[in-house]
Amino acid sequence: MLRALLSGLGWRGGIWGCTFTSWRPHLPLARLLNVTELVNHWTAVFEKRGIPEARESSEYIVAHVLGAKTFQSLRPELWTQPLTPWQLQYIQELSSYRLQRMPVQYILGEWDFQGLSLKMVPPVFIPRWETEELVEWVLEEVTQRSRVVRAQGGPLILEVGCGSGAISLSLLSKLPQSQVIAVDKGEAAICLANENAHRLQLQDRIRIIPLDVTLEDSWAHLLPWGPVDLIVSNPPYVFHRDMEQLAPEILSYEDPVALDGGEEGMDIISHILALAPRLLKDSGSIFLEVDPRHPELVGSWLQSRPDLFLNLVTVRRDFCGRPRFLHIQRSRPQRGCPADAWPVLQPARVAG
Amino acid sequence: MSTSGLFRFPARLARVCMVPWGLRFPEKPALLSLGTVVTPVQVAGKKDHPALLSLDERELEEQFVKGHGPGGQATNKTSNCVVLRHVPSGIVVKCHQTRSVDQNRKLARRILQEKVDVFYNGENSPVCKERREAEKRKQERKKRAKETLEKKKLLREQWESSRTAPGERTADSD
Numbered sequence: 001m002l003r004a005l006l007s008g009l010g011w012r013g014g015i016w017g018c019t020f021t022s023w024r025p026h027l028p029l030a031r032l033l034n035v036t037e038l039v040n041h042w043t044a045v046f047e048k049r050g051i052p053e054a055r056e057s058s059e060y061i062v063a064h065v066l067g068a069k070t071f072q073s074l075r076p077e078l079w080t081q082p083l084t085p086w087q088l089q090y091i092q093e094l095s096s097y098r099l100q101r102m103p104v105q106y107i108l109g110e111w112d113f114q115g116l117s118l119k120m121v122p123p124v125f126i127p128r129w130e131t132e133e134l135v136e137w138v139l140e141e142v143t144q145r146s147r148v149v150r151a152q153g154g155p156l157i158l159e160v161g162c163g164s165g166a167i168s169l170s171l172l173s174k175l176p177q178s179q180v181i182a183v184d185k186g187e188a189a190i191c192l193a194n195e196n197a198h199r200l201q202l203q204d205r206i207r208i209i210p211l212d213v214t215l216e217d218s219w220a221h222l223l224p225w226g227p228v229d230l231i232v233s234n235p236p237y238v239f240h241r242d243m244e245q246l247a248p249e250i251l252s253y254e255d256p257v258a259l260d261g262g263e264e265g266m267d268i269i270s271h272i273l274a275l276a277p278r279l280l281k282d283s284g285s286i287f288l289e290v291d292p293r294h295p296e297l298v299g300s301w302l303q304s305r306p307d308l309f310l311n312l313v314t315v316r317r318d319f320c321g322r323p324r325f326l327h328i329q330r331s332r333p334q335r336g337c338p339a340d341a342w343p344v345l346q347p348a349r350v351a352g
Numbered sequence: 353m354s355t356s357g358l359f360r361f362p363a364r365l366a367r368v369c370m371v372p373w374g375l376r377f378p379e380k381p382a383l384l385s386l387g388t389v390v391t392p393v394q395v396a397g398k399k400d401h402p403a404l405l406s407l408d409e410r411e412l413e414e415q416f417v418k419g420h421g422p423g424g425q426a427t428n429k430t431s432n433c434v435v436l437r438h439v440p441s442g443i444v445v446k447c448h449q450t451r452s453v454d455q456n457r458k459l460a461r462r463i464l465q466e467k468v469d470v471f472y473n474g475e476n477s478p479v480c481k482e483r484r485e486a487e488k489r490k491q492e493r494k495k496r497a498k499e500t501l502e503k504k505k506l507l508r509e510q511w512e513s514s515r516t517a518p519g520e521r522t523a524d525s526d
Binding site for chain 1: 416422423424425426427428429430431432447448449450451452453454455457
């Protein structure tokens with residue numbers, strides 16, 4: 001039954017996992033509780049075990065079992081209704097994963113990003129809220145730009161490190177004429193991004209390609225589809241020395257490769273910037289999410305690489321006031337490459 | 353800050369209050385000082401609606417995600433409840449409707465804008481007017497439904513009575 005439950009939750013591979021001890025019932029199922037009592041019960045259980053966000057976790061799990069995305073959005077009539085034994089059991093099962101510090105998004109198997117519902121599967125990186133702001137910014141910029149771009153059926157966007165597909169798919173859904181090439185070096189990510197693209201019926205406008213941009217000449221694989229109008233990325237940017245301080249939810253369940261940016265968190269960022277000029281159109285843009293220490297580091301790095309003709313144009317803060325997003329622009333015309341060619345993508349085939 | 357839509361607020365917040373404050377009941381100001389209010393903005397989604405008083409971001413204090421930590425990739429928080437306070441009136445709105453902080457912030461602002469408008473404009477607020485009209489429409493529908501039901505009842509009774517007395521001619525036949 002455990003195996004069925006795990007596969008039902010979309011668990012693939014046990015390498016990130018923890019051992020599941022058999023659950024001991026935490027509450028007598030003889031008396032049927034209502035929603036509020038249940039949330040209070042599990043909140044207390046989580047708090048006792050030192051699980052962070054005890055109340056929120058409990059609320060999300062209970063709401064999910066009752067078919068709602070958040071506790072506050074539960075239909076009012078459900079507040080006082082007793083739950084069925086099946087519901088109670090399901091809640092208990094999901095809560096047992098939370099006791100193992102599994103992130104709520106993996107427990108529920110899905111999460112929202114920019115209004116889209118995305119499937120979540122460990123160890124593929126869970127989109128953070130800040131990244132929704134990155135998407136907002138890109139949308140603002142695209143909307144402000146020449147109408148020509150949109151009229152011709154663009155923009156053409158490259159996403160590096162797509163993970164579950166959050167950024168790519170939200171851009172595609174908000175920009176009906178856009179097309180996306182999404183790359184990731186993780187097999188699980190490629191798989192999941194494909195699945196999410198199909199779930200959202202966006203598979204015709206996205207090409208998802210396994211690719212490691214840190215490998216030499218990786219950009220060559222992307223040339224057939226280029227040049228692109230935009231490069232977007234939320235690359236691994238955690239400083240290596242900070243990795244061990246991450247919460248167990250992150251360390252035990254999410255792919256460290258999706259987080260670790262090397263000594264100064266710049267490894268993947270610098271590779272993206274280095275390949276950008278070969279792939280970007282005239283005045284094309286790069287939008288990155290980064291660590292708050294990166295604006296300065298990226299600024300100096302770009303100055304040390306005048307051959308790239310990239311300029312750090314804007315640094316934007318997230319809603320906590322931290323410098324989080326960068327807009328870098330290409331400034332020199334690309335020789336011998338037509339700036340207005342719009343390659344048409346073939347419909348994406350499911351990878352692997 | 354663009355005034356093209358309610359939901360366009362600057363990425364930089366004038367103030368982010370990370371310290372919990374006590375709630376207090378809003379007091380009606382003796383003088384309605386709306387000096388800092390900018391051009392009224394159309395409430396999104398209500399096209400025929402007269403504009404509500406717009407909110408000035410500088411008068412708002414927002415609190416969310418206590419103990420957010422380093423943020424970004426280094427953190428994975430699911431507590432995205434937004435608490436938004438309009439300082440001049442003291443009105444506080446709490447929103448945890450969606451899983452997105454961004455969406456909750458927008459919703460909180462919309463709800464707060466409505467409450468602030470009612471606070472300052474009282475019954476003249478478009479919010480109250482809309483509510484009264486909706487109530488009126490509802491009452492009218494109820495009335496019409498009741499009337500229809502009564503008509504049907506009357507007709508049925510007439511038909512019944514014409515049946516039970518087959519030989520008699522009735523004054524109205526249907």
